[in-house]
Amino acid sequence: SFRCENLRGAIMIFDKVKKFDIVFDSPEIDSPPVFSSGDVVSGKVVLELSAENKVESLKLHAEGFAKVHWTESRSAGSSTTYTQNYSDEVEYLNQREVLLQADNGELTTLPAGRHEYPFSFQLPEETLVTSFEGKHGSIRYWVKVKLHRPWCTVRKIKKEFTVIEPIDINTPSLLAPQAGTKEKIARAWYRNFGQVSITAKIDRKGYTPGEVIPVFAEFDNSTSRSVVPKACITQTQTFIARGTMKQKQSVVATLSGDVVGARRRETWHGRAIKIPPVGPSILQCRIIKVEYMLRVCVDVPGTSKLCLELPLVMGTIPLHPFGSRTSSVSSHYSLNMEWLRMAIPEQPEPPPEYSSIVTEEEAIQNSPAARQEEDLSGVLERSFMAYVQEFRFRPPPVYSEVDPNPQPFNMRPRCMTC
Template identity: 25%
Template sequence: MGKIQEFEITFNNNKVVYSPGESISGTLLFKVTQTLLCKAIKVNCNGFCGVSYKANDSDWAVEEQYFNSTVSVAEKGTLKPGEQSFPFKFLIPATAPTSFEGTYGKIVYRVRAFVDTPRFAKDYKTEKPFYLLTLLNLNDVPEILGPSVSAVTREFTYLLVKSGSVVLKAESDMKGYTPGQVIKLNVTVHNQSGKTTSMVVASLMQKVTYETKKPTYDLRTIAEVEGPPVKPGKEVEWTEQMIVPPLPQSSLAGCDLIKIEYYVKVSIKSPEVILVLPLHLGNVSLDKRATAKTKPSPSPAATPASTTDGDPSLPPRTAPKPAPRPTPRNRASSFIPPSAPPSNEGLGAAGGGSLHGEALPVKSHGYMGDPGPRSPMTPTGFSYAPGLTFPQNPRQSCENLDPSRSLYPEQASFLFAEAPPSYNQSFNT
């Protein structure tokens, strides 16, 4: 390294995660082996967001600066051989957003040090990153209380002349979760046709929007579970649960270039039926007492009709027949296990829903993309607590995909395309 060795930056108490509004302090340490003339020794602290068109590319197409401060810890002079140390301290702005690192952009915070030497002499520099975390309290999110509910009816034609419809309804127990909590899903499928449907799939999806001249969208499947098909003329209720792995929070307040959204996509491949349940991920969980107050009371239509109600000549109405109990089957994945263990409320085996009757396969797995080579960026993800990371799996090319085939593709990263439909544009009936 020339006349300077062991050129490094240390933070007080080895702290690397800070909150907006805090001060960051540390020491610049280096060892001089020979007498060195310098014009100045400077320490810089800055934070910015960069977005690119290419995956894992630091040649930013758009940048957003949050702060950039520089202090001079030593003026022009001569550094004598031996160990040298210079303390520094900076104040982090209260409006700085949470750290984030994604496929097409990231929010970066770092401290850099420079030793400026006379002309034709070698300059020395080093840097060290740190991370910001702004806690997202889910109780502060508007309209967060209560379950997330959606329904859609799909009419279709089969065997050229026959027609039918499928009614798909889905509900999650809450609209907001923190990593480690369990998403409890309740799905009802009413097959009003003479054709058996394909399996029902529920997926926890992450959608990241990178704002450039034309936005770039990065969609990934975080967790996925599958339920049984529904026979003609049957109405089946299926319950399932998924554990939320460590993930970045939904809101990056203060950042205008990156937007993160989460939702559960419930779909049937044949006939093609899709609905979405928007969710929020945060760091402070919802107050269960407030959530309990918002739960709606059961409607009369949800309970079996009494034989004494209505016309006595008509047969009594009955509740939908429960689906058969599945035989759980877990698919290996390098991702965090997405299905929660069984609870004490009578849910099915781990990874499977609470279905009753004949055994049918139910699959549960995480992100199924080819892991491929890891991104050289460090760390590969920033979550709600220090040390928690998630792998950056390469996205598959979507150049040959027909965007009309599905509302949200299973996994896609595409450039210069129209934005996928928002949650409010999904079919709600």
């Protein structure tokens, strides 16, 4: 015991490294840095020595992997069981960089004090996968630095950083409405209770965490029992290895409706279900997938529930303000057009006399002859809005009972109802 403690003390005395750390260039020091594909990851390696020390090399290794692993035990008889492991990985980043090493192979002598070695590398331009931690797998990115010194063990440090691959929900496929209908006959043993049907719709497929999904649904209960409509958002994690798939499903948000009595119908006019702070969808990784679903269900006592599933995609770029008002603008426009049709009289009144609006002096000033003599030398000196205002307040043309552009008799009149 005494010798072991002395040996530890000797190691502590001869280890001249006081601090060995990786510091990323991040605008927020307290929060970890976040990057996406094509970004430049930069920072510095901080090495602080208590005394002069000789160093062979200082090397940096940036890595990124998606890995899955799980174990399954199977029985091969009454007393025989065997265990089978399933694992796989996908490499997304593998880059090496030498921060300190003498060209001639000799040792580098560093004086006591603080030393900083900056580093910088660019993430691949091709699509990366968002960082993820799951039950049977993970997607991680990190920077690892090794310090090699003579007659010493290799000193290693490792620091992870987060990658979030952006998913823009302002795309036609993610802005498309999602709808569906499902029905079933409620049976228990030999008895038939009747039919239950669900019709549901949501405005779009893509959402971001924190948004509220308005659910439009209709529940038709033609059975002899009362049913309870519900809705929930589920997350499904899928892990794939060696041709075998492992899934983990969890409910992240729920919504309960009122009881629908026998032979009754219930309608949801945009019932709100809020998305909690969850991770984005992962759809482009070969071995790990994270998918979301909106499930609208009906619980029927005595039999299995009826569920309608509408797919969701959790994005990172929120809906553009104009896109969020597209449907409302179109609906208001249609209402205004209906109001306009009702407001137009069947026989429009003739316009007022020209002389009752425009005086004789204004008519002479606005005549073609007067406009030809107008001085245009200072046309560029006036503001554009002045011309707009002048155009807006021009007097109307001369009214005449005779059509100045008569229609030929041999021309077939156009049908207004076509």
